[in-house]
Amino acid sequence: MSDIKSKLLLDLADSVVNMDEEQTVELAKNYIAHNLDPYEGINQGLALGMDRAGTLYEEEEYFIPELLMCSDAMYAGLDVLRPHLKQDNLEDNHKIVIGVVQGDTHDIGKNLVKIMLETTGFEVIDLGRDVPPLDFVNTAKEIKADIIALSTLMTTTMEGMQEVIRLLEGENLQNQIKVMIGGGPISKGFADKIGAYYAGDASKAAVLAQSLVKEV
Numbered sequence: 001m002s003d004i005k006s007k008l009l010l011d012l013a014d015s016v017v018n019m020d021e022e023q024t025v026e027l028a029k030n031y032i033a034h035n036l037d038p039y040e041g042i043n044q045g046l047a048l049g050m051d052r053a054g055t056l057y058e059e060e061e062y063f064i065p066e067l068l069m070c071s072d073a074m075y076a077g078l079d080v081l082r083p084h085l086k087q088d089n090l091e092d093n094h095k096i097v098i099g100v101v102q103g104d105t106h107d108i109g110k111n112l113v114k115i116m117l118e119t120t121g122f123e124v125i126d127l128g129r130d131v132p133p134l135d136f137v138n139t140a141k142e143i144k145a146d147i148i149a150l151s152t153l154m155t156t157t158m159e160g161m162q163e164v165i166r167l168l169e170g171e172n173l174q175n176q177i178k179v180m181i182g183g184g185p186i187s188k189g190f191a192d193k194i195g196a197y198y199a200g201d202a203s204k205a206a207v208l209a210q211s212l213v214k215e216v
């Protein structure tokens with residue numbers, strides 16, 4: 001990786017951690033001006049900064065107001081980088097219903113996954129956060145979605161993911177509509193147990209979704 005690129009990625013992450021919206025925007029513009037990959041700018045710059053902010057919260061260095069200012073900076077940077085993402089086009093028009101499960105309002109990770117899925121060529125229907133299991137299933141049926149993507153950051157709400165799969169099984173739709181899951185407490189082991197697919201970050205989520213629609 002070139003020196004300038006590693007420096008800008010590090011600076012982008014630092015400016016998110018430092019809650020500096022203006023600087024994040026300037027750095028993101030500078031990053032684009034150097035013709036660097038916006039995809040990496042998001043994953044290895046902005047999202048990494050948000051991860052580091054999360055660690056500071058867990059270490060009680062940061063509290064809720066700081067976290068929210070970090071996410072404001074991250075979103076400001078995303079606004080600059082996002083229009084430069086190269087849009088892939090899938091051969092067919094594949095649809096994904098995405099949302100954060102009921103009881104959980106953490107949506108930063110879900111929003112990043114959504115951007116990566118859209119960039120890969122999927123049509124993404126975002127139900128937002130705190131979404132009841134039945135809403136995922138009803139929307140997926142209505143729009144004939146290929147995939148339901150579920151996010152949660154809390155252990156207490158993981159059960160909602162299993163409920164979505166139970167509802168799909170109840171209607172015998174489990175082979176038609178695939179379910180992929182992710183978020184802090186989610187592991188491949190948990191996904192295997194409930195009959196879902198797992199990816200650990202936004203770029204892996206996009207690769208996984210592509211492979212799911214290519215499977216016969």
Ligand code: B12
Pocket residue numbers: 047050051053054055057058064067068071103104105106107108109110112113149150151152153154155156180181182183184185198199200201202203205
């Ligand atoms: C930011 C944050 C908040 C923000 C949320 C802002 C927002 N709009 O999202 C605020 C301050 C509002 C908040 C509130 C709360 N929070 Co909070 N929060 C966090 C924190 C610090 C970071 C989360 C984050 O955004 N990370 C950055 C993103 C980019 O990472 P990510 O979400 O993991 O997403 C990536 C991957 O997981 C994956 N991914 C995510 N979703 C999906 C989906 C699919 C399909 C796939 C394939 C992949 C995938 O891709 C993403 C990008 O690469 C975490 C701690 C931590 N370090 O994770 C605690 C944490 C999640 N919060 C926690 C708690 C308890 C709460 C509160 C209940 C606190 C309170 N007492 O009020 C409330 C929640 C209320 C509710 N019912 O929802 C706990 C959860 C504990 C648990 N095990 O259940 C944590 C773990 C902190 C802790 N250690 O106690 N929080």
